[in-house]
Amino acid sequence: MSEAIRGRRGATISLVVVCSLVMAMLVFAFFQFAMIFGGSNELRNAVDAGALNIGREAVQADSLKTTPASGDEHQFDDCLDSGGKISLMNINRVWGKAFLINANVEAMDSAGSGEGSTSSSTHGSTIFEAAQKINDRLFAILNDQSKIHPYFEKILKQNSIRMLGQKASMETLADDAWKTSLVDRDSESNITIELNQLPGGYSGLSAADTKLLDAASYIRGYRGLKANGKNFSLIPFKHKEKPHLISGKYFTDNTLAKSPFPTWTNPIPNAVSAHAKSTNQTYYQNDATAYVVANPQRQYKLSLAHAFIRIKLDGNDASWYVNGIPAASSTYGYFPEVQNKVIAFDIGSGTLTGFASLGNEYIPPTLGKAIYALPGDHGQVTTKLLQRVREIKPGFSEGNLTALLNAQPLLPGVDEYLIYPVYTTADNTDPTIMCQPAKIAAASCSWLSSGATPDGSEKKIADEAAAAFTAPNQCWETVAGTGCKPGPFWTTMQGWLYWTAGSGYDQCLGQLRIKRKTSIYLNGACTVL
Amino acid sequence: MSRRTTSRNFTGGSLIEVLCGAMFFLPIALLSLDLITVVLTNQMNDHLAKDAARAAANQQDAVHARLAAQKTIDNFLNSPVVRKVELKPGNVNFDGVNGQVAVELSMSVALPVPFPGFDSAKFTARSIEPIVGTPAAL
Structure with a gap:
């Protein structure tokens, strides 16, 4: 019995030691896992x-x-x-x-x-x-x-x-x-x-x-x-x-x-x-x-940052008629001027001197006036120009376009103007739209290929007409010669606006070409005695 | 008489054995508590540094980056063992040139079972994140 009693001595302590070791191992294992998961x-x-x-x-x-x-x-x-x-x-x-x-x-x-x-x-x-x-x-x-x-x-x-x-x-x-x-x-x-x-x-x-x-x-x-x-x-x-x-x-x-x-x-x-x-x-x-x-x-x-639109003033013609017969032709510019022609009557020896005050349709002398000079349906003109400018600068309004065109004065000897963007940012965003003569635009923008032409086909988009006695250009006459008398005189005017669309390839988004004509009607007769 | 002596010697023997064993067992158990605290708070500090760096990286300049990092720390739900989380001035390095922000945090932790000379721990965690709060260069 004492042996049995002696056998049980120390059993608890060994159990505790074993448990402590096990616990230590568990703690070590936990530590390792924590390091692995943390890592x-x-x-x-x-x-x-x-x-x-x-x-x-x-x-x-x-x-x-x-x-x-x-x-x-x-x-x-x-x-x-x-x-x-x-x-x-x-x-x-x-x-x-x-x-x-x-x-x-x-x-x-x-x-x-x-x-x-x-x-x-x-x-x-x-x-x-x-x-x-x-x-x-x-x-x-x-x-x-x-x-x-x-x-x-x-x-x-x-x-x-x-x-x-x-x-x-x-x-x-x-x-x-x-x-x-x-x-x-x-x-x-x-x-x-x-x-x-x-x-x-x-x-x-x-x-x-x-x-x-x-x-x-x-x-x-x-x-x-x-x-x-x-x-x-x-x-x-x-x-x-x-x-x-x-x-x-x-x-x-x-x-x-x-x-x-x-x-x-x-x-x-x-x-x-x-x-x-x-x-x-x-x-x-x-x-x-x-x-x-x-x-x-x-x-x-969305934009075509390097692009422009050209407005080409293609000249003004004057056709002179005496008694309904074509007698002479001339051209005139974009500023008021007076021209005269001396035409001999077919019958007798008298002459008729006709005078015409031309270029008055461009008063005030701005590009806006040059585009919208005479009465006519310019709806397509505005639509085309505005849509193309919006491809360069979204949000550009009709009011902006009107102001831009009216702010550009017509300059002597200049028949091409460009609407184009100017950038101050390095990545060509947020442009200011300018309108200038083509040479000035080209000189101020190194990227601008001002000679580029639109790649579409030209199409007439507007007709203009000013009837007799309403046209801004006027005429008058004098006759010289025995038995010669002056007759009625009047002018009529016409205009044509042509649009050539450009896709934007090579920068040109389109060209608006403007042509005008003043017809001068003079009458007179000489009585041959 | 020898039987009574043997009986008295036997009685209480287990108790003494347990007490002796406990002298080993208890410190291990208490140390393991401290170890668990150390591991968990270290991970907590790492996470917090990452979150603070991520918040700072979403800003556009150094001032806002520091404020964002500080706000992350202020919103941190403190554990009872965490004494202090410190973001010293200069520990938010917003490098706009290299496009990265580095945040260094210090966390002071009170160990749940203090031992002589080992009653607290201090952890430092550093996290580097790319700055994503600024737009791409023009």
Whole structure:
């Protein structure tokens, strides 16, 4: 019995010791797990931060940009950033310009328009192909993970994962987990539009293709638009959003593999995934993937930034009639002048001297007066001019146009005036519309190709007429000779305004040509005794 | 008489054994409490530094970045063991040139079971995030 009693001594203490050891091991194990999970969190946070840097730099890093190559790609020189390049930030401007030019071509070719030509149709295709080449280069850049790795690693490696070990570090995992995606389909792009910018005769974009936010209409992105038989699309960048992380499922569901976008060859992505792993860790290796959507946080207005409209004053003719028979012809300028002609009578030896006060239709001598000089239906003139100016500066009103034209004085010897934009920003936004003689405009704007001609066909868009005794130009006469007497005299006036539409290729959006004529009717007779 | 002595010696023996064992068991248990606190508050500090850096990175300038980071810390629901969370001036480094913001936080923690010379811990966490609050360069 004493042996049994002695056998039980110390049993509790050994149990306690064992339990203590077990507890110590459990605490140690908990500590290790906590370090692993904590380290895993640190890795994930670092990968998130690195991915956010991709979202930030994808729209502005120099190595993720492209420049226009030679030839027609320089039609997009007005879409470049301040460094002369194209990136995710401004590729929508490139496609917006190509779209607008093709919308012009479609309108010019539309039934009954008569404004199109072989040139304009060709230019529509040319500008589309040039935009596609720029697009393809940018697509290749953004899908080349090796170009993106440096921006990821820049932030990744500055964060620590010390919970995975004192020497633990991170490195990029260059594998097929690096993908791109087209997210936020049908959301707003960073291009605003005013529907009255679009030419009459084009109906491929309606309010349904836009989204109204903060009193501005944004063209929807990753949504096919058609113009001139071609497909266009912009990239969505949600309004007032910053680059941010998104879920893996949302990203994957919108990759091209899972959700194709057939109407756009090489569609530019707006989201990227990034993958990294831990190295030199004490415990087992961790890896993490993050998904980020980029956003330049800059908006642009749909426009043809480098473009102009020409107003050509094609001279004024004066036709002299004596007794209904054409007797002489002359020309006159844009300032009041008096001309006279001496015409011999057919019968007898008397002469008729006719006088005409011409150029009075240009009082006051402004370009606005030169366009709207005589009575007539100028509706088409205003519509065409205004719509084209709005392609340069959206929101330009009829009042603005009237003020602009009336502020430009007619200058002696000048018969061509340009309406064109002047920019103070490095990226050609927010222009001031000017109207100046062509030579002055060309001298003040290095980008302006003032000699460029519109690529459409000329069409008469307005007739003017001033009836007898109402015309601003007047005539009178004297007769000399025995038995010669003067008869009635009067003037009539006519005007014709011609519009040649331009698609915007090579800058010229159109030309308004103005021609006027004053007919001077003089009468008199001589009695032969 | 020997039987009574044996009986008295046996009675209370377990108690003594438990008490002796407890001398090992209790410190381990109490230390493990402190260890759990250290691990959890360290992770808490890391998370807070990340959140503060993320908030600062969404701002457009250094002043607003610091305010955003401070607001994140002010909104932090303090644990009873956390004595102080400190964001010193100069610990929000808003680098607009390199496009990143670094936030460094210090968290002072009172250990639930103070030992002599080991009654508190101070953690420092640093988080670097890219600045996403500014628009892309023109």
